[in-house]
Amino acid sequence: MHGGAPRWATWEIARYPYLAQVIWPAAGPLSLIAVGRGQTVAAVIAVDAATGATRPLLVDKDPVWINIAPDALTWLPDGSGFLWMTEASGAWSLEHHAADGAHLRSVLTADFGVRRVAGITSDGHDVIVEGAGDPREQHVWRVALAGGAPVALTRDGGVHTARTGHGVVVISSLPHAGGRTSAVLRADGARVPLPSVAERPAAPPTAEIEELTLDDHAQYAAVLRPHAFDPKVRYPVLLRIGVTPDTKVVLDALDTYLVDQWYADTGFIVVRSDGRGTAGRDRGWQRAIAGDALTLPMNDQIEGLKRLGAHHPELDLGRVGVIGVELGGYLATLAVLTHPDVFAAGVAVTPVTDWSLLDAASSERVMKTPELNPEGYRRTNASSYAGQLSRPTPSS
Numbered sequence: 001m002h003g004g005a006p007r008w009a010t011w012e013i014a015r016y017p018y019l020a021q022v023i024w025p026a027a028g029p030l031s032l033i034a035v036g037r038g039q040t041v042a043a044v045i046a047v048d049a050a051t052g053a054t055r056p057l058l059v060d061k062d063p064v065w066i067n068i069a070p071d072a073l074t075w076l077p078d079g080s081g082f083l084w085m086t087e088a089s090g091a092w093s094l095e096h097h098a099a100d101g102a103h104l105r106s107v108l109t110a111d112f113g114v115r116r117v118a119g120i121t122s123d124g125h126d127v128i129v130e131g132a133g134d135p136r137e138q139h140v141w142r143v144a145l146a147g148g149a150p151v152a153l154t155r156d157g158g159v160h161t162a163r164t165g166h167g168v169v170v171i172s173s174l175p176h177a178g179g180r181t182s183a184v185l186r187a188d189g190a191r192v193p194l195p196s197v198a199e200r201p202a203a204p205p206t207a208e209i210e211e212l213t214l215d216d217h218a219q220y221a222a223v224l225r226p227h228a229f230d231p232k233v234r235y236p237v238l239l240r241i242g243v244t245p246d247t248k249v250v251l252d253a254l255d256t257y258l259v260d261q262w263y264a265d266t267g268f269i270v271v272r273s274d275g276r277g278t279a280g281r282d283r284g285w286q287r288a289i290a291g292d293a294l295t296l297p298m299n300d301q302i303e304g305l306k307r308l309g310a311h312h313p314e315l316d317l318g319r320v321g322v323i324g325v326e327l328g329g330y331l332a333t334l335a336v337l338t339h340p341d342v343f344a345a346g347v348a349v350t351p352v353t354d355w356s357l358l359d360a361a362s363s364e365r366v367m368k369t370p371e372l373n374p375e376g377y378r379r380t381n382a383s384s385y386a387g388q389l390s391r392p393t394p395s396s
Helices: 254-264 283-287 295-311 327-338 360-367 374-379 382-388
Strands: 018-023 030-035 041-047 054-061 073-075 081-086 093-098 103-108 114-120 126-131 139-144 159-165 168-174 181-185 191-194 208-213 218-224 235-241 269-274 315-325 345-349
Touching: 018 073, 030 073, 054 081, 073 114, 081 114, 093 114, 103 126, 126 159, 139 159, 208 295, 218 254, 218 295, 235 254, 235 295, 235 327, 254 269, 269 295, 295 315, 295 327, 315 327, 327 345, 327 382
Parallel strands: 114 159, 235 269, 235 315, 315 345
Antiparallel strands: 018 030, 030 041, 041 054, 073 081, 081 093, 093 103, 114 126, 126 139, 159 168, 168 181, 181 191, 208 218, 218 269
16 A cells, blocks of 8 residues: 545535445455435446546435345446346335446346345355345355356344455354354355353243234234243233334344343233334335334334234233333334323433434434424423323333
8 A cells, every 4th residue: 555645536525425434355446335315316436546437327216215225236256247236116125237237137026135245255146135024134155146046145034244355154043942043154165163151041032923913004013021930810911112213123033032032021011023214024004104204113112012902912002111222212202202192111222202303314314304304303301291291211
């Protein structure tokens, strides 16, 4: 590396003011992913590192909001093209583009359930991805860029992630039955376990996942009972809400419920529920909350509780508490303020109380600008309901 004066890269900043990602591959150009202020359009931009000149490679659009996947753009090892993740066809799919941006083929269509590109094999023939058709699970797959059926590298439920590099794939697994395992998958196909010395709980969490059929959709919920559960007792209920509106909390891996079980063993039945707005389904499911981050997420949590209570009399719906962190803390706060008939108490950890005080990129993706959606910002502001507080709601 040699020093020198900086060379500035410029693009249509007025149209794409948000710089979402910068990718500088070993082969291929320095690449930018830039997003418009309204977050309905994104551009992939190639930068000439010698001159700073830029040229667009592709533009992706969504009429509601556009998501940028964590590894949305992946260049092939020889720089001959790149992979792009898009929801343009209704759910996440994976496209192969030439180096000039021309679309070559669809590697994975929207019905597959791709969620992340973990990497490309060093020969450039296969891509390693994470995905599943079931939102409760996640698996690792090898997909040939030339075509052919994806090959599953994990199976039997659970949540699995992958990292690639130096000719190997490292797979980290949270199995359905609990525990954590890791293994190295070598280029010759050999699988080498990585031993763990982590402690295991004396008894696994009691989580049971149910599919709830509500009025206009179905959603998954997880229920945890105390290890010393007595079916003759009616237990107070603790509802735990995810950190962000798109965070999935109902997962097919028992170790993701260890903290919930700790709460349950103090005498609660703990519930999680993934309503509309969460990730892992099609674009319409997540974008159902556009313009109003309160009404549907809150309704889905409440209706899920009611449906569980109707099926399981051990849930005492007269004693329901709610706990959440950050935007989950926001929903916990609003739950107590707007539905004291359902929630007897709440705990809000670092809650958001006003969407207009979030960074613009986060708030405006869901809510648009305060100028375009003043009523939405007023209706979702906790201070609009502060005078109605009648339940204890400690916050930190």
